[in-house]
Each structure stands twice: as structure tokens, then as C-alpha cells.
Amino acid sequence: MIESKARPAVSLNSVHKRYGTTDALIDINLSVEPGEVVALVGPSGSGKTTLLNTICGLTIPDSGEISISGQSLTNIKHRKTLATLVGIVSQQYGLIPTLPVVQNVLAGKLGSWTNLKSVLSLIWPQDRKQASSILSSLGLDEKINERTSHLSGGEQQRVAVARVLIQSPDVILADEPVASLDPALAESVMGLLSRITQVDNKTLILSSHSPYLIQTYCSRIIGIRQGRIIFDMPISEINDDIFHDLYETNQILQR
Ligand SMILES: Nc1ncnc2c1ncn2[C@@H]1O[C@H](COP(=O)(O)OP(=O)(O)O)[C@@H](O)[C@H]1O
Ligand SMILES: [Mg+2]
Known part of the structure; x- marks a missing residue:
């Protein structure tokens, strides 16, 4: 069968990462199309950093497959090649x-x-x-x-x-890229990142705790808790309740 869809910018298939007894990522399946600006949200310790580091090859998963622009990470032998495909603001x-x-x-x-x-x-x-x-x-x-x-x-x-x-790179990852910035600077840096993504036809996946910035600049939102994706939706469908549930249920679990 001929595949008519363009290859995804990022594709994860059954990715699992464990640290000791902690499952940092559990069965992550994800496909991101070129041009998407994706927000990754979730409480501290939910696995956002591990997921971003895994997508850029900094962290090697225990199992599962990761491809960037159609190329499997395990087949990329040179750092320079990897650098044209994916980069991270850690x-x-x-x-x-x-x-x-x-x-x-x-x-x-x-x-x-x-x-x-x-x-x-x-x-x-x-x-x-x-x-x-x-x-x-x-x-x-x-x-x-x-x-x-x-x-x-x-x-x-x-x-x-x-x-x-x-x-x-084709895919820009950013782990809380505006966390240390005041609101005006945070907005200008987010604006710049999302503009470059559109103008240069890149793909952006970032983690952030700011509902305002996410709703202003992202097209899709993925909620992660205890290593699992618990929602994945267009930004137009997100509401305050979904946000609160993501963070509050975690506090209840930790009590
Ligand atoms: N290098 C590491 N060694 C041991 N445990 C780790 C390591 N990195 C992350 N973890 C654990 O994996 C889980 C997910 O962490 P992380 O991806 O940093 O979450 P987040 O970025 O959402 O705060 C946490 O329980 C954390 O303690
Ligand atoms: Mg983190």
C-alpha cells in the first residue's frame, strides 16, 4: 500500500524508560506532524524531561522505537546528522x-x-x-x-x-524554555519560537507550566502523569478543569 501521508516529524512507538524502580515513561506512543507546536504538561516528576531527552537521543529508552523525520534514532551514527534533525533547549x-x-x-x-x-x-x-x-x-x-x-x-x-x-534542526525541543523569564520576555521568546516553527516549517515540542502561553502559542497539548500520556488534544479543546485535574490528582496520589 502506498503511504499517502507525509512522514511524521516525530514518531514514538511503545517507548519505555525505567530508572531503578521508577517507570519514568510507560508505553509512550506519539506522532507529531511537521509544523505542529506541541505543549507537554504535567506535574513535576511526571516524565516531561525524560520524554524530551529521549526524543533527542540524550536518554536511551529501555524499549521502543523513535523516529525523527522518518529516520530511526538507532540508525543515526553521527552526532552532526542527529543535530540537523533534532535539538533541545534543556x-x-x-x-x-x-x-x-x-x-x-x-x-x-x-x-x-x-x-x-x-x-x-x-x-x-x-x-x-x-x-x-x-x-x-x-x-x-x-x-x-x-x-x-x-x-x-x-x-x-x-x-x-x-x-x-x-x-x-527539523524538530526543536524545549524543556521549560521560559521558566526563568519575566512574563514579557517569556511571551517574546515563545512568540519567536512559534514564529520560527511556522516560517521555517519546523516542529516544536515544549514543556511549560503556563496555561496562558500554551493556549496562546501551541496547537496541541499533551498531558503526562506518572510516565503515561493521559490526554492528547487540540488546544481548542483544553479547558481549566482538564488542567486542574492533571495537577490535582497527582497531589492526591502523593498524599
Ligand atoms: N537520571 C535519573 N535517575 C533516576 N531517576 C530519574 C532520572 N531522571 C528522572 N528520574 C525520575 O523519573 C521520573 C520523571 O522525571 P522527569 O522526566 O525529570 O519529570 P519532569 O520533567 O516531568 O519533572 C521522576 O520520578 C524522576 O525522579
Ligand atoms: Mg523536567
């Missing part, structure tokens, strides 16, 4: 504090820090211009040469966003 940012901001951003072009020297020799004027333009769209134009450790938490969070934007 909660730890993953920045090298002693380096200037611009070099942390340009590291996104490499996909990894395996060869620091090649990063340092990589700073061509056009790359620098691109980094500068992205930093400027994130309100960081004056910080380009600053030592990264001198930046505030919110500024470092935006450097991590800049790094994934210059990497420009």
Missing part, C-alpha cells in the same frame, strides 16, 4: 560558562562539544553575523562578547534558545 542549558556568549551560540552549528578547537576556529564573519542577529531577536545583542557565566539565569536560558535556533 533545563540545564548545557552552556560552557567560561566561553563568550557567541561561542556558546555557534556551538549549535556543531551539534556537540566533542571538538572544542573546531568551535573556536569556526567563527567566520557570516556565522558571527547570524549569531548576532539571533541574539538580537532575543534581546541579547549587547551580550554577544560577554563571558557566559556573567549572564543572569534568564539570559543564559535565552543563549540556549539562540544555540538551538542557529542549529536549526
